Amino acid sequence: MSDQMELKFESNPDPGRWRHRRKEGKGRSVVALVMVLLLFGILGGGAWYGYDRFSGRFLAADFDGPGTGEVIVEVKKGDSASVIAETLHSSGVVKSARAFVNAANENPDSTDIQVGQYKLRKEMKASDAVTALLDLKNKFVEGAVTIPEGWTKMQVFTELAKASGLKYADFEKAASDITKLGVSATWMKRSDGKKVDKANIEGFLYPATYELPDNATAEQILKMLVKNFNAEMTKLDFANKAAKLQISPYEALVAASITQVEALLPEDMGPVSRVLYNRVYTDKFPCGCLQLDSTVNYWLRLNGKEGKSSEKLTLDELHSEDNPYRYNVPGMSIGPISNPGELALKGAIEAPKSPYFFFVTVDAKGKMAYGKTFEEHNANIQIACKNGIPIC
CATH class of the missing domain: 3.30.1490.480 (Endolytic murein transglycosylase)
Incomplete structure (x- = not known):
């Protein structure tokens, strides 16, 4: 995933030795060769058996992380x-x-x-x-509903409706006031002056597997998801850790939701969140804005449209004043753009300090590269292009 930039930033317009050997007789050479081959023939089976056991026990390929x-x-x-x-x-x-x-x-x-x-x-x-x-x-559990990390509320409502037999509109109506579903006042304020929309449940539908009660209402089901969200936030000490970053829990939740969409690997969750913070909470990034295609695409999906790749987004879609998630809107996004899981949430509140303002996915495994300047970012983009990542 790439955050394509269109602003003025830095210089961007928007040891061995030789030895002499005696010549051996031809016959002696042949005899020596035969003896070597016989020796390997005798030892080969045992050597291979030992290697096989060694490789099976010690050379088994394994992943390092939690997944x-x-x-x-x-x-x-x-x-x-x-x-x-x-x-x-x-x-x-x-x-x-x-x-x-x-x-x-x-x-x-x-x-x-x-x-x-x-x-x-x-x-x-x-x-x-x-x-x-x-x-x-x-x-x-058979009949349970699994909410994957990174799903939007629209996707969650669709899945819950299908599993429960209720209507999509039932969940929309039940989510019209999240404070009635168990979202506490802690989440209803921001440190940057922007307002929290109590009708927006995005970010609070914690990704997990839920066994739906028989004949449950949409409100009861959403309360169950929010209750799980609250329990997980308590485990993470999310609010207190967000305060140490001098931002509100809601702003950290927004960052986590964006990080969930932008970062593919666990090790990139924290660094990507830090890039977001560096852009909007410092005076070192010219516009003090996010400039991310992911927020623009969220707005498109909110309006029933399909998301687009970077090169297909129009200027109007990127910059329309009617779009509160637009490309250059100052500060942290007005709201979450997905429902983040544990790793993204941890990344948002444990984001390691860094000097970076740019990130881009550079290989098929999802590895991210970071840059301090637009020139460094462009160099990383070229690496991505050479690796076949379709961002050029």
């Missing part, structure tokens, strides 16, 4: 550790089946993994995947 996103995987009756490992590998959860088998062998509780469907992350460390399968909170 990102969500995926549902199924453990079937009679599945062995190796079968589960192949399922996880094919679903993108673990980097190699061998890594999971090794982790399962090292965890004595792994034999307690139950049959069923589980909500896991992609690109998890194998030992974390074993732990997650042992945690029944991750077990997927």
